[in-house]
Every structure is written in C-alpha cells, then in structure tokens.
Amino acid sequence: MRSSISSRPNDVVSALLVDASECDRVTIAPHLDAYPTPLLERLVAADCHVRPLRDGERYRDASPALRRLGVDVDVWPVPSPGLFVVEERTVYLRALTPMTIGQEVAHAIDCALGDGVYRSGFDPQIRSAFAAARAFVTPYAASGLDEYFAECVRAYADRLNDARSPCRARRASGCTRAIRRCTRSSPRSSPA
Numbered sequence: 001m002r003s004s005i006s007s008r009p010n011d012v013v014s015a016l017l018v019d020a021s022e023c024d025r026v027t028i029a030p031h032l033d034a035y036p037t038p039l040l041e042r043l044v045a046a047d048c049h050v051r052p053l054r055d056g057e058r059y060r061d062a063s064p065a066l067r068r069l070g071v072d073v074d075v076w077p078v079p080s081p082g083l084f085v086v087e088e089r090t091v092y093l094r095a096l097t098p099m100t101i102g103q104e105v106a107h108a109i110d111c112a113l114g115d116g117v118y119r120s121g122f123d124p125q126i127r128s129a130f131a132a133a134r135a136f137v138t139p140y141a142a143s144g145l146d147e148y149f150a151e152c153v154r155a156y157a158d159r160l161n162d163a164r165s166p167c168r169a170r171r172a173s174g175c176t177r178a179i180r181r182c183t184r185s186s187p188r189s190s191p192a
C-alpha cells in the first residue's frame with residue numbers, strides 16, 4: 001500500500017481528502033502538493049484527513065468531536081477559516097486559501113510527527129528554537145509552540161508563500177531545521 005502511494009502523489013491526495021467535491025479537490029490538491037510527498041505519506045500513515053466544509057455547512061455539523069464536546073466555533077465573532085481537530089486527526093476547511101490550507105495541514109503534520117499529539121509540544125529542539133527565537137516567520141508564529149511549528153512548516157513549503165512574503169526571508173530558522181530533522185525521523189520516535 002505504502003509503496004504504491006510513494007510513487008503516485010495523486011493517491012496520497014485522494015487518501016487525505018474526504019467528502020471533497022471535484023471542485024474542492026482541484027483547489028486543494030496543488031496546496032497539498034506543496035509539501036514533500038513523504039511528509040504527506042506520514043499524514044496518511046497517521047490516519048489524518050482533510051475535509052472541506054460544504055456551502056453553508058457548520059463545523060459542528062461536520063465534526064462529531066466538536067459536536068460532542070459542545071465546542072461551537074461557528075458562533076465565534078470571527079469565524080475560523082480552518083480547524084484541525086486533534087481527536088479526529090482531521091483538518092476542516094471553511095476557506096480554501098493557500099494560507100488556511102497550509103496552516104491547518106501543518107497542524108496535522110505536527111500531530112502526525114508526534115504520533116497523535118503535537119510534536120511541537122514535547123520536541124526539545126522545537127521548544128528551544130521557540131524559546132530562543134528573536135524573529136518569527138509571521139507575528140502569529142510567536143503566539144504559541146503549535147502556531148510556531150505550523151507557521152514554520154507553512155514557510156517550509158515554498159509554494160504556500162508568495163514572493164513578497166517575509167516567510168521566505170526568515171525561513172532559515174531553528175524551527176525549520178528542527179522540522180527537517182523531525183521529518184526524517186521515525187514516526188514513532190520517542191520524545192527525548
């Protein structure tokens with residue numbers, strides 16, 4: 001199974017996308033392709049998925065976990081363009097912009113590399129890179145370890161940034177070095 005996925009990136013995208021219309025797939029697939037295929041395979045192996053919302057569909061309609069937990073993100077003053085629900089290992093997308101897809105899939109990568117929990121929460125190199133950081137790929141990256149990881153991963157995927165993005169200038173950060181190391185390590189490598 002994995003060997004056939006390795007040679008066919010479209011299969012990886014098909015394995016990740018659930019309940020996606022052909023139109024959604026055409027929009028989302030190029031942004032998934034911004035990530036290296038082996039990294040997308042890690043998402044598939046970790047049973048992660050990407051689920052676009054339909055027109056008018058609410059997060060709580062699509063996500064059993066949010067419904068069960070009573071987390072009503074749909075009434076937030078500024079509705080989130082995307083969410084990653086760790087319990088379901090699922091990215092929900094209300095907006096299909098490169099920024100949103102890249103950010104939320106990066107959270108899924110964090111979860112896959114951490115074998116079900118955010119790798120950024122326990123990896124000592126990522127934690128120390130965040131603690132020592134004096135500049136961030138975006139201001140949002142400074143808001144927490146998980147967002148630091150997600151924004152660095154998004155910056156790591158070239159095509160998710162436009163040429164004027166400060167991400168490009170700042171992407172050689174400690175976090176991206178740590179991410180490169182993580183993506184080469186075993187999915188089940190234990191925290192140091």
Ligand SMILES: [Zn+2]
Nearest residue numbers: 103107147150
């Ligand atoms: Zn985020």
